[in-house]
Structure formats: structure tokens, C-alpha cells
Amino acid sequence: MRYEMLLSEAFSEGIHVSEEYIEGNRIKGLYSDNVIWISDKLKTNTEKYCVLAEELGHYHTTEGDIIDQSPIVNRKQELRARLWAYEKAVSLSKVIQAHKLYIRNKFELADYLGVTEYFLEKAIERYKEIHGLTVNHNGYTICFEPLGVIEWFE
Template sequence: MNYESLLEEAQKELYVYEKPLNPSIKGLQGENVIWINRHLPTRAEKITILAEELGHYHTSCGDILDQSSIQNKKQELRARQWAYYKLFPLDKIIQAHREGIRNKYELANYIGVTEEFLEVALQRYQDKYGDAIEYKDVTICFNPLGIVEWFNF
């Protein structure tokens, strides 16, 4: 999924604007509107921010800017997890493997996300599933990252 297709999908449900924002703010969501900081340097950063703000739209309620609250931290985590699953589903790992992607840098470029987003998403999968999961016809290993395809007899 690229930024334009996610943007098009988002605009079916709410308004999305790219506006110059304070440099410390990458994106905001509220009242059926998402604002993305126009000054984000790359498409990869824009798509990760858009996905997270969409995650807030789908999973959060109220003002959660105060991250000293446990409830607000939980809502932030849910929104980020939504973004990880949206941009980087397990099927993408298998697809990338079959396309010959061999390292995390190539994988981040293949998916179109930042390396930081990829690292945190992989850590989330490892926290959820452990070091490996049998998924469809393969075993996905998260530490180290890799795919094991078994022979079908």
C-alpha cells in the first residue's frame, strides 16, 4: 500500500489535510479530520503517520494528548497497532521473502515505511506471537527475521 492509496481510503470516511504544523507535531486526528504535517521529509514518514492517525480514528476516543494517563497510553498503543497491521500484515513478510528481499532496510523500502516503523512493528509481532509463528504455509521467524518454507509431501 502506498501513501496515495491509503489517503484515498481514508478520505472515504473523513477529511485529510496536509498542512504546515509545528515541527514537533507530525499528525493529529479529531472530529473526522486528520492533519498531516506537510513538512515531513518522506512519503514513508507520511504513510506511517497517516496510518497511525487512522488508527486513532478507528480505535481511540477523546483527547489523549496527555500521555501520563495509562488509559491514554493504551489508546495510543492500540492506534499504533492498527497502523502496523494495516501497513505491514504478516502476508507482506511472506510476499517480501518471495520477492527476494533480504534485509530490514530492503523490507522497509519494499513496504514503503520508515525503518523505525518496521522495527517497532516487528517487535510488536514478536511480543504477540513469540519468536516465530506458523502462518499459512510457512513459519515466520521474528528473531532473527526470516521465513521457513516446508516441503509439502
């Protein structure tokens, strides 16, 4: 369901999305000139959702050809695209919503958010790099290690 919603969002932005054979096993998706290719080797819509989110991140944040990741400027653009995807799929507000629904572990959280556990783990790592071990968001404190949400009383 989330994958289809993100496909619809891409379409409304004028982006064509195609599931195609992509040479090799490392590349799961590519973006160029308002076209996103998603590897037809991906088995689940959850995996496709995570890849599509990142490729949409490239649409919104990347300029030029960054396939060669040796220049630091290309690596920074890759990180920006991934952060866009993390904020789209694993936003701090969604983590708080999950807490309110009594979701208590990473497996349940990944399932609730419709992402893979790997994607969730990478999002948490990136949030730790940006915010440190905790962040205050909308009256809640989100702890990234161990993962949890603290609701403060007034």
C-alpha cells in the first residue's frame, strides 16, 4: 500500500517509475531525468518502497551524475537523498505515533512504517549522527540508543 502511494506521488511529480532488470546485485534503484528504475530482483513492496523513497530523494536533492562515489561532493549528495528518504518513511513524528500505538520493538516499528529492518536501522544511525543519542520533538524525547520515546508530563 505504501509503495503504491509513493508511486502515485512520483507520478504526480511527473516522474516515470519502471521496474527493470539492473545489471549486478548492488544497485537496487537509479534515478535520472525524471525516470526511476527499480530492480526487478526486489521481491517485496516493502523493499521497493525503501528504494523508491531513496530515488525520490535523489529527484528532490541531487544534481548531476553521482554514480561515481569517490568525490566527496557525490557522497554528500547520496547522504542528502538518503536523509530525504528517511525523513519521508521514518519521520520523527511517525516514531512518536508508533509509541502511542504501543509498538515496542524495532521489528514492529519497521512493520508499522512499512520499511525493512535494515532501512529502519540505517535511518536510526543517520538520526544519531545528526541529533546525538536523543532529540526533542513535539513535546516528546526520542532516544535512539536504546530506541524509545519519552513522554513528559506538564
